[in-house]
Amino acid sequence: MTQPLFETICFVxxxxxxxxxxxxxxxxxxxxxxxxxxxxETARRTALELGVVDYATADAADAxxxxxxxxxxxxxxxxxxxxRAIGPHLEAGAIVTDxxxxxxxxxxxxxxxxxxxxxxxxxxPIAGTEHSGPENGFAELFEGRWCVVTxxxxxxxxxxxxxxxxxxxxxxxxxxxxxxxxxxxLAITSHLPHLIAYTIVGTANDLEGHLQQEVxxxxxxxxxxxxxxxxxxxxxxxxxxxxxxxxVLEVIQRFTEDLTALQRAIRWGEGExxxxxxxxxxxxxxxxxxxxxx
Amino acid sequence: MTQPLFETICFVxxxxxxxxxxxxxxxxxxxxxxxxxxxxETARRTALELGVVDYATADAADAxxxxxxxxxxxxxxxxxxxxRAIGPHLEAGAIVTDxxxxxxxxxxxxxxxxxxxxxxxxxxPIAGTEHSGPENGFAELFEGRWCVVTxxxxxxxxxxxxxxxxxxxxxxxxxxxxxxxxxxxLAITSHLPHLIAYTIVGTANDLEGHLQQEVxxxxxxxxxxxxxxxxxxxxxxxxxxxxxxxxVLEVIQRFTEDLTALQRAIRWGEGExxxxxxxxxxxxxxxxxxxxxx
Numbered sequence: 288m289t290q291p292l293f294e295t296i297c298f299v300x301x302x303x304x305x306x307x308x309x310x311x312x313x314x315x316x317x318x319x320x321x322x323x324x325x326x327x328e329t330a331r332r333t334a335l336e337l338g339v340v341d342y343a344t345a346d347a348a349d350a351x352x353x354x355x356x357x358x359x360x361x362x363x364x365x366x367x368x369x370x371r372a373i374g375p376h377l378e379a380g381a382i383v384t385d386x387x388x389x390x391x392x393x394x395x396x397x398x399x400x401x402x403x404x405x406x407x408x409x410x411x412p413i414a415g416t417e418h419s420g421p422e423n424g425f426a427e428l429f430e431g432r433w434c435v436v437t438x439x440x441x442x443x444x445x446x447x448x449x450x451x452x453x454x455x456x457x458x459x460x461x462x463x464x465x466x467x468x469x470x471x472x473l474a475i476t477s478h479l480p481h482l483i484a485y486t487i488v489g490t491a492n493d494l495e496g497h498l499q500q501e502v503x504x505x506x507x508x509x510x511x512x513x514x515x516x517x518x519x520x521x522x523x524x525x526x527x528x529x530x531x532x533x534x535v536l537e538v539i540q541r542f543t544e545d546l547t548a549l550q551r552a553i554r555w556g557e558g559e560x561x562x563x564x565x566x567x568x569x570x571x572x573x574x575x576x577x578x579x580x581x
Numbered sequence: 582m583t584q585p586l587f588e589t590i591c592f593v594x595x596x597x598x599x600x601x602x603x604x605x606x607x608x609x610x611x612x613x614x615x616x617x618x619x620x621x622e623t624a625r626r627t628a629l630e631l632g633v634v635d636y637a638t639a640d641a642a643d644a645x646x647x648x649x650x651x652x653x654x655x656x657x658x659x660x661x662x663x664x665r666a667i668g669p670h671l672e673a674g675a676i677v678t679d680x681x682x683x684x685x686x687x688x689x690x691x692x693x694x695x696x697x698x699x700x701x702x703x704x705x706p707i708a709g710t711e712h713s714g715p716e717n718g719f720a721e722l723f724e725g726r727w728c729v730v731t732x733x734x735x736x737x738x739x740x741x742x743x744x745x746x747x748x749x750x751x752x753x754x755x756x757x758x759x760x761x762x763x764x765x766x767l768a769i770t771s772h773l774p775h776l777i778a779y780t781i782v783g784t785a786n787d788l789e790g791h792l793q794q795e796v797x798x799x800x801x802x803x804x805x806x807x808x809x810x811x812x813x814x815x816x817x818x819x820x821x822x823x824x825x826x827x828x829v830l831e832v833i834q835r836f837t838e839d840l841t842a843l844q845r846a847i848r849w850g851e852g853e854x855x856x857x858x859x860x861x862x863x864x865x866x867x868x869x870x871x872x873x874x875x
Contacts, residue, residue: 413802433799472795475785477802483777486840488862491769501766503868508707508771512806518866521859528847539844546780550833553822565815568782572812574797
């Protein structure tokens with residue numbers, strides 16, 4: 288092992304993202320010791336048995352002691368509770384980061400509980416699957432994917448640099464962004480698509496029995512792609528919507544206006560309106576392919 | 582070659598689906614001769630150069646002569662025009678089928694133009710990609726996928742059986758269904774998902790320039806899955822929406838009500854409503870995986 292970035296990293300919450308990052312840290316030799324703080328006995332046992340962590344505990348003081356980096360991998364709605372639990376045990380010079388899909392709310396809930404001399408560098412890896420739990424993590428999850436880092440104004444540059452080095456070390460590309468802007472961008476690229484997918488799958492779920500069976504049978508005609516997204520972790524997504532409310536409500540409004548316009552074109556048989564709209568959306572797909580994000 | 586199902590099959594329109602079926606027919610020895618009627622010189626030349634068809638023409642009389650099976654692979658909005666062109670040339674005993682995503686409108690537009698003794702057996706393979714044109718077809722497109730066949734009441738059973746044998750011959754599973762019911766099922770499994778995807782990608786397309794660039798960059802967070810669907814053929818989809826209007830408007834209405842309920846839960850911070858909804862939608866994904874359609 289070359290000189291690792293951190294002596295000890297503590298993962299608070301060892302779910303899909305936490306366990307994937309822990310595996311990647313191990314694979315790339317970025318820490319000497321990997322610890323987890325998780326309230327779930329099953330998660331702790333699984334992480335230990337799979338060799339994802341060296342030590343697992345439900346005791347905050349025990350877990351945080353000696354950690355040079357603490358990574359929050361808990362649902363964003365749990366941030367304040369987690370902050371109260373770990374805050375008193377954080378050591379001066381320690382860095383805290385997170386992987387949450389919203390940034391302003393995490394900053395709001397975490398910062399008041401941090402002792403002086405502890406540096407918070409919010410982060411958000413744009414990676415994941417519809418599966419949950421430490422058994423579904425894998426070290427390659429972040430390779431070639433973006434990670435957005437949203438440093439606090441007045442935050443210490445050296446701490447930001449170490450968090451960026453961590454993400455680059457596991458194969459990610461890093462984008463630095465203002466946290467407010469992050470929440471707006473993610474509202475359209477991630478939160479709205481998930482809400483729409485959850486909605487349409489729920490609409491199908493409410494159909495009468497025999498029709499529902501046929502929806503499942505013929506799901507390959509488009510519906511299927513939505514069900515994968517709508518199988519994502521329910522608690523995580525509840526917390527995202529409740530904690531990025533303003534930005535999400537704004538994009539729902541835009542979306543609904545656009546849907547109403549297409550609905551009206553269908554009702555009145557305005558083929559040229561539909562054709563124009565459907566032709567324009569192809570350009571975005573091409574841009575995504577060109578950006579190698581397809 | 583064992584005894585083929587048909588001596589000559591004529592594909593009217595040699596796009597993605599037509600050219601895939603032509604390739605599959607060739608691969609499985611289901612016809613002795615494969616012909617296409619297509620108004621696009623480029624499509625005809627491509628299909629000939631790739632060996633997808635034995636003969637290609639823009640002349641209806643020339644193409645239809647001697648065809649035991651005629652497969653319509655044109656956008657559903659073109660059905661009446663195609664029916665007028667080929668109707669006078671169809672020979673007694675010939676079978677006509679189609680691959681359209683709506684069935685009632687195709688029946689309405691085609692049947693009046695069929696001579697006596699010609700059998701129409703509507704069909705719809707639940708298969709496709711976001712690409713178009715004969716160069717993107719492939720023989721394996723239908724393997725393991727469903728094909729819905731919606732025979733007319735009073736239609737000849739022997740003709741239905743031959744169309745079913747064709748689809749089974751290219752590897753599909755066949756489901757026989759009433760055409761009205763087909764249009765309702767597809768409205769929810771296919772037409773609504775496509776409309777939603779076209780809408781959300783359009784919403785993103787209208788964003789200011791720098792935000793649009795970031796949407797493309799961070800599309801892996803959910804948005805990307807919608808862009809693939811929204812890259813489907815614009816003319817084909819315009820025609821589908823205009824020709825399955827009642828069923829599509831009905832499911833848009835249901836969807837909008839459900840979205841409004843979730844929007845309200847976000848606005849008022851009703852976490853338990855969101856959690857319940859997001860947990861229920863996971864069951865549908867599991868059912869799709871169990872049905873081996875994932």
